[in-house]
Amino acid sequence: MPNDDARRGIGIGEFDNGVTLADVGELVLVERISLLCRSGPGSSALGADEVVGIGDDAAVLSISSGQIVAAADMAVAGRHFRTDWSEPEDIGAKVAAANLADIAAMGAQPTSLLISLGLPAETTLMWVERLMQGVIDEAARAQARVIGGDVVRADAIVISGMALGDGQGRPPVRRAGAQPGDVVAVAGILGWSAAGLAVLTRGFRSPRALVDAHRRPQPPYRAGIDAARHGAHAMIDISDGLLLDLSRVAHASGVIVNVDSALIAIAEPLAAAASAYNLDPLYWVLGGGEDHALVAFFAADQELPVDFTAIGTVSQLHDAGTGQLSVTVDGRPPQVESGFTHFS
Amino acid sequence: MPNDDARRGIGIGEFDNGVTLADVGELVLVERISLLCRSGPGSSALGADEVVGIGDDAAVLSISSGQIVAAADMAVAGRHFRTDWSEPEDIGAKVAAANLADIAAMGAQPTSLLISLGLPAETTLMWVERLMQGVIDEAARAQARVIGGDVVRADAIVISGMALGDGQGRPPVRRAGAQPGDVVAVAGILGWSAAGLAVLTRGFRSPRALVDAHRRPQPPYRAGIDAARHGAHAMIDISDGLLLDLSRVAHASGVIVNVDSALIAIAEPLAAAASAYNLDPLYWVLGGGEDHALVAFFAADQELPVDFTAIGTVSQLHDAGTGQLSVTVDGRPPQVESGFTHFS
Numbered sequence: 001m002p003n004d005d006a007r008r009g010i011g012i013g014e015f016d017n018g019v020t021l022a023d024v025g026e027l028v029l030v031e032r033i034s035l036l037c038r039s040g041p042g043s044s045a046l047g048a049d050e051v052v053g054i055g056d057d058a059a060v061l062s063i064s065s066g067q068i069v070a071a072a073d074m075a076v077a078g079r080h081f082r083t084d085w086s087e088p089e090d091i092g093a094k095v096a097a098a099n100l101a102d103i104a105a106m107g108a109q110p111t112s113l114l115i116s117l118g119l120p121a122e123t124t125l126m127w128v129e130r131l132m133q134g135v136i137d138e139a140a141r142a143q144a145r146v147i148g149g150d151v152v153r154a155d156a157i158v159i160s161g162m163a164l165g166d167g168q169g170r171p172p173v174r175r176a177g178a179q180p181g182d183v184v185a186v187a188g189i190l191g192w193s194a195a196g197l198a199v200l201t202r203g204f205r206s207p208r209a210l211v212d213a214h215r216r217p218q219p220p221y222r223a224g225i226d227a228a229r230h231g232a233h234a235m236i237d238i239s240d241g242l243l244l245d246l247s248r249v250a251h252a253s254g255v256i257v258n259v260d261s262a263l264i265a266i267a268e269p270l271a272a273a274a275s276a277y278n279l280d281p282l283y284w285v286l287g288g289g290e291d292h293a294l295v296a297f298f299a300a301d302q303e304l305p306v307d308f309t310a311i312g313t314v315s316q317l318h319d320a321g322t323g324q325l326s327v328t329v330d331g332r333p334p335q336v337e338s339g340f341t342h343f344s
Numbered sequence: 345m346p347n348d349d350a351r352r353g354i355g356i357g358e359f360d361n362g363v364t365l366a367d368v369g370e371l372v373l374v375e376r377i378s379l380l381c382r383s384g385p386g387s388s389a390l391g392a393d394e395v396v397g398i399g400d401d402a403a404v405l406s407i408s409s410g411q412i413v414a415a416a417d418m419a420v421a422g423r424h425f426r427t428d429w430s431e432p433e434d435i436g437a438k439v440a441a442a443n444l445a446d447i448a449a450m451g452a453q454p455t456s457l458l459i460s461l462g463l464p465a466e467t468t469l470m471w472v473e474r475l476m477q478g479v480i481d482e483a484a485r486a487q488a489r490v491i492g493g494d495v496v497r498a499d500a501i502v503i504s505g506m507a508l509g510d511g512q513g514r515p516p517v518r519r520a521g522a523q524p525g526d527v528v529a530v531a532g533i534l535g536w537s538a539a540g541l542a543v544l545t546r547g548f549r550s551p552r553a554l555v556d557a558h559r560r561p562q563p564p565y566r567a568g569i570d571a572a573r574h575g576a577h578a579m580i581d582i583s584d585g586l587l588l589d590l591s592r593v594a595h596a597s598g599v600i601v602n603v604d605s606a607l608i609a610i611a612e613p614l615a616a617a618a619s620a621y622n623l624d625p626l627y628w629v630l631g632g633g634e635d636h637a638l639v640a641f642f643a644a645d646q647e648l649p650v651d652f653t654a655i656g657t658v659s660q661l662h663d664a665g666t667g668q669l670s671v672t673v674d675g676r677p678p679q680v681e682s683g684f685t686h687f688s
Contacts, residue, residue: 051411052516055596057449057580058415058509060516066410067395071402074460074494074504105401116418116504150418150504160418160460160494160504165402172396172404236401252399 021128021153022121029151032125036132037146047145049111049166059147061112067167071102073239077157085200088127090215092134094290095159098239100142101219101292103165105237107173107228110144110221112164118154131159134216142221170228175252177234178297180316184257185308187223187294189213190242190264191281194288195273202277207269219292226305232296240289243327243334249297250318250326258328259286259312286334365472365497366465373495376469380476381490391489393455393510403491405456411511415446421501429544432471434559436478438634439503442583444486445563445636447509449581451517451572454488454565456508462498475503478560486565514572519596521578522641524660528601529652531567531638533557534586534608535625538632539617546621551613563636570649576640584633587671587678593641594662594670602672603630603656624680630673631680 021029034054046053052060073095075081081091096113103110115135119128136146144163178184196214205211219237227235234253238245242259250257266274266281274281297314298304318326325333365373378398390397396404417439419425425435440457447454459479463472480490488507540558549555563581571579578597582589586603594601610618610625618625641658642648662670669677 052450052518056516056518057446058413058452058507058516060450060452060511061412061414063407063410063412066407068405068407068412068508069402070405070456070458070492070506070508072458072460072492072494072504072506074462074496074502076462076496076498079497102401106396106404108402108404112414114414114416114506116416116506118418118420118502148414148416150416152418152420153423154420154500154502156499158418158462158498158502158504160416160502162414162416162458162460162506163402164412164414164508167404172400172402174396174400 017124017126019125020122021119021125024125026151029125029128032129033132033151036129037136050145050147054148059112061147061164063111063166065167065169067169069103069106069108069165069167069172070162071099072160072162073098073102074158074160083157086215088130089134089137091159092131093138093216095161096135096138097217097219097292099161099163100139100144100221101237101239103163104142104219104221104224105235105294106165107170107224107232107235108165108167109225110142110163110165112144112147113139114162115146115149116160117149117151118156118158119151120155120157121153123157141218173228173232173235173296175234175236175249178249178253178255178257178314179233180255180314181300182233182297182314183300183304183310184259184312184314185296185298185304185310187227187296187307188220189267189291190238190293191270191284191288191291193217193290194284195270198277198284199273207273209269210273213291217290217292220294220307223305223307224294226307227294227296230298230302230305232298235294235296238289238291238293238295241287242295243286246295247327249295254318255314256316256318256324256326256328257312258315258331261330263309263311286329361468361470363469364466365463365469368469370495373469373472376473377476377495380473381480394489394491398490398492403456405491405508407455407510409511409513411513413447413450413452413509413511413516414506415443416504416506417442417446418502418504427501430559432474433478433481435503436475437482437560439505440479440482441561441563441636443505443507444483444488444565445581445583447507448486448563448565448568449579449638450509451514451568451576451579452509452511453569454486454507454509456488456491457483458506459490459493460504461493461495462500462502463495464499464501465497467501485562517572517576517579517640519578519580519593522593522597522599522601522658523577524599524658525644526577526641526658527644527648527654528603528656528658529640529642529648529654531571531640531651532564533611533635534582534637535614535628535632535635537561537634538628539614542621542628543617551617553613554617557635561634561636564638564651567649567651568638570651571638571640574642574646574649576642579638579640582633582635582637582639585631586639587630587680590639591671593639598662599658600660600662600668600670600672601656602659602675605674607653607655627680630678
């Protein structure tokens with residue numbers, strides 16, 4: 001009944017656009033977010049695995065395999081997203097995707113999200129509801145649900161997500177495990193988000209496909225589970241750039257990874273934008289992050305799962321003492337920046 | 345071996361106090377935090393339940409009961425803590441406590457923490473390491489470990505935690521479930537943190553016990569599990585104030601809760617500070633949050649677990665239509681503010 005009371009008391013759409021968090025206060029905000037998370041097409045008060053959902057001190061989940069996968073990802077306004085470049089739904093979906101992709105990159109099924117929000121008091125309730133709708137929708141794409149979180153006042157918008165997943169009895173697919181001879185294969189798109197950012201930075205809004213890819217990445221969650229089922233030796237999601245994330249696998253596995261650029265098909269929108277800006281599209285493909293494609297490593301005689309395309313191989317073990325590069329492109333040192341890091 | 349490499353490469357204490365995150369960059373910061381989380385007396389690379397720890401896309405935990413409890417809590421500099429009032433270890437411990445107490449309040453055993461940090465580039469590496477040491481130490485008090493998180497650049501310090509726990513096969517103790525005739529009982533201290541804040545706000549640093557309680561609350565984690573074992577009907581941790589948090593249980597359970605002020609012993613430091621500031625110490629006891637005491641509801645014929653003291657009873661069912669108060673003190677409307685809320 002509390003659900004029904006909440007609907008009657010403060011139904012979605014009851015407040016107009018201008019109502020701020022300072023106007024309604026924390027309790028109404030939390031009630032509205034809870035209501036959003038519990039509603040939506042086809043959903044019941046609790047998801048399949050939820051014993052206790054939003055509204056208690058903690059959520060309780062039942063995970064039959066007994067193997068829980070957990071990851072966290074934080075996004076800050078002005079650094080990870082811009083409220084003038086993206087709709088609130090897109091921002092919410094993007095933060096959710098970054099969190100859920102980490103679960104998929106272990107070969108696990110995402111089940112749950114916790115979202116903590118730091119928000120200025122002048123933020124409108126509508127903006128927060130639209131943000132959370134984006135979170136909820138992206139979670140649904142991954143077959144996961146929002147089960148909890150926190151809201152606090154802050155000077156700048158900060159969104160902190162934590163994703164949980166079910167290992168479903170499969171061994172987790174880690175960064176360590178890639179072996180010489182392995183095929184390196186990608187599911188999802190590469191470089192579109194970086195190209196979309198380049199478009200936005202130059203003040204344009206098209207090609208629309210690139211801008212959309214930047215605003216709202218769509219990680220191939222199912223492909224992560226498929227890779228695990230096909231016995232992937234190692235896997236990572238591309239959040240900071242293909243070369244940088246490949247180097248993380250290479251370091252963890254103690255191998256050298258070679259990307260064969262001839263295997264990378266450059267899609268039409270990428271080619272068009274690169275041509276317009278007089279850039280090599282490989283700059284985005286190799287260095288751009290945030291698409292959350294999955295890169296997995298398979299034995300050479302293993303048929304690749306649907307959605308995966310080979311882009312290279314593990315050429316040999318890495319000899320740590322010699323200063324060898326851990327990632328090469330066409331057998332040579334990469335000619336582009338390797339990816340994004342904070343603070344530097 | 346990566347652990348050994350990390351120790352050799354960037355051992356704890358190798359950098360001096362003035363080195364900032366801008367100097368060392370994200371990769372060194374993450375490596376240092378990982379190193380801290382893996383080291384410490386008696387710890388191995390992984391905790392008892394960890395299959396995969398820090399350093400992969402996600403952590404993997406084995407929870408034998410298959411029942412996971414999850415909660416989140418975010419803290420922002422200037423609102424939840426002040427870097428001039430608290431040492432970084434205290435701030436870390438306090439954020440960890442707020443997260444872990446929510447797990448204990450469900451009657452579950454805390455197992456794991458994920459900590460995401462938004463940090464200005466001029467933050468020193470030493471400050472972050474001391475913060476994380478506080479997190480790690482408080483997690484150890486609760487028999488939990490730090491298994492993951494994220495670090496990003498931000499204009500103000502923000503600390504976002506997510507705690508996980510093991511339900512251990514017991515039914516979760518929720519906010520709903522309190523029944524007329526139940527005894528309301530508290531484990532832990534009440535009002536000390538609020539009194540300590542009052543002391544600090546007035547520019548003083550003593551009574552030290554109160555200031556310490558504000559800087560570093562010590563939730564009675566074991567008492568939460570004991571309460572569940574003793575069949576508690578409902579439970580909550582006092583994070584926003586006794587009356588406000590009791591009202592949450594009262595609403596969720598549909599009952600009226602009465603606090604008997606004669607049952608509340610006022611400890612000496614509280615009495616002394618209240619006398620000095622010409623205040624009623626009940627103001628802090630009833631309205632002050634952040635001590636993370638646990639309040640549980642037991643059947644009248646149930647012997648209270650060690651650490652719990654009765655402070656009131658559930659007087660009757662709440663009749664939602666009549667505008668009755670859901671919490672009374674000595675049978676009358678409370679005479680103090682009920683607790684802390686954001687945005688208002």
